Amino acid sequence: MAYGEWVDEKRVVEVLRDLVQIPSVNPDFTGGNGEREISDYIKQFFDRLHIPYIVQLVEKNRENVIGILEGASEKHLLLEAHMDTVQVKGMTIDPFDGKIADGRLFGRGSCDTKSSLAAMLSAVESIKKKEAIPPVSVHLAAVVDEETTYKGVSFLADDIFHGKLRYDTAIIGEPTNLDIIVAHKGVIRFCVEIQGQAAHTSSPEKGVNAIENMALVIQHLKKLIVHKRGQLNHPLAGGPTLSITMIEGGVAPNTVPDSCKITIDRRTIPGEDAQEVWEEIKYSLKTIENDNPCLKLIVYEPFVIDYSMESSPGDPFVTGLLKSVAKYKPNSRITGAPYCSDASKLTRVGVPAVVFGPGNINQAHTKDEWVDLQQVFDSTKILIDTIMEFKVD
Known part of the structure; x- marks a missing residue:
């Protein structure tokens, strides 16, 4: 009909x-x-x-x-x-x-x-x-x-x-x-914060630059997702992705920043567990902290999990x-x-x-x-x- x-x-x-x-x-x-x-x-x-x-x-x-x-x-x-x-x-x-x-x-x-x-x-x-x-x-x-x-x-x-x-x-x-x-795909969103130490920019060696240390974290995250995409791929949804979507830090042009925070959007594919993905990233970032004594970071709990x-x-x-x-x-x-x-x-x-x-x-x-x-x-x-x-x- x-x-x-x-x-x-x-x-x-x-x-x-x-x-x-x-x-x-x-x-x-x-x-x-x-x-x-x-x-x-x-x-x-x-x-x-x-x-x-x-x-x-x-x-x-x-x-x-x-x-x-x-x-x-x-x-x-x-x-x-x-x-x-x-x-x-x-x-x-x-x-x-x-x-x-x-x-x-x-x-x-x-x-x-x-x-x-x-x-x-x-x-x-x-x-x-x-x-x-x-x-x-x-x-x-x-x-x-x-x-x-x-x-x-x-x-x-x-x-x-x-x-x-x-x-x-x-x-x-x-x-x-x-x-x-x-x-x-699904998505998990969370924040990572680097804690540094403020100082006058005329003597930056007296501080710990949180923004510069965050650059190490971002580089690590990009390498991590490239490795993960080499391991996982869904025939219809494609591979997992990770994006840094927001960044905030610093208080003045002449002050070494004592804090920097990024927001992460990690897309998961069928078969990945969102909580496990977050825990894997958290563990991986903690290894950076262990290798860099001046780097102090906080990995926050996810504020969005969608499956x-x-x-x-x-x-x-x-x-x-x-x-x-x-x-x-x-x-x-x-x-x-x-x-x-x-x-x-x-x-x-x-x-x-x-x-x-x-x-x-x-x-x-x-x-x-x-x-x-x-x-x-x-x-x-x-x-x-x-x-x-x-x-x-």
Whole structure:
């Protein structure tokens, strides 16, 4: 059956434009207003369709909304996308206008990831309006806080872990260019501080220069990751990486700095344990300290740990989704990604998940963020096809 004919493309554009025109910058960013307005919009969306929904209060004024489309079997499919966006500072377009030009819709979140959310909402709306009963029950979860600390999906995963919700598989909406991501990296972020001794720069030998000593640490870290990449490589997600993302130190131009701190972003691949990675780096840095009596360092506990993810590319659901995608994008791939997503929190509680959606990741967070509308239409049709042809054993 041609389920794609159920899609009203004008309506898809309307939903996406509505979402983009509602500011939902994560409150952890400067000027962030949070997701409250967009969660209200989604509740009203479900109310109009007489679709029941669950509200999960993650924290004050921040709630997940999970719409429930009942199916004919005991199987449950989760569609999940986040509502928050990154900051708008530095954008060269009106971030909340939703301008359409040359087959593209512009605005903050248009690509990451309100286009995925719009496709999911439109797919569920199309099925509901057709009064069709899908073979699988569908839960559409719009969650908070993906762009910083994953509080929304973590709350959802906790309910799954404790048996309050159950899913047989999940599609996580992110801009994948309509490819299917079955593996991606994780990340661990932490700080390292060098403690030195202040002195006047006219007599630098009387002090211990923390910034210069930090250079030894950075060189060591770069050698360490080169060695690690020579040992580890995932066929889909690639090798581990390490980046020094922030550095601070010094108090005046004529004072030997007595402190220097760096922030480290270490990307892990499937098979690596984040805590073990941190402990390995900590131990390795302590060997530098032992070899250099003047070097005193502190390796801080991680302030962010996000896990890598891997699902089976041969899973019947994955191959079925690929079959649906191929109708609209014949060269679509089952592949991996170097970034993190909500999917890893779900796979850790036993829900097989893939990452899939319209848009190119290269457009996410950009100064003129946009999404190709044809991909949003195709994604909506693919989701309907996948839902209505879900295989029930």
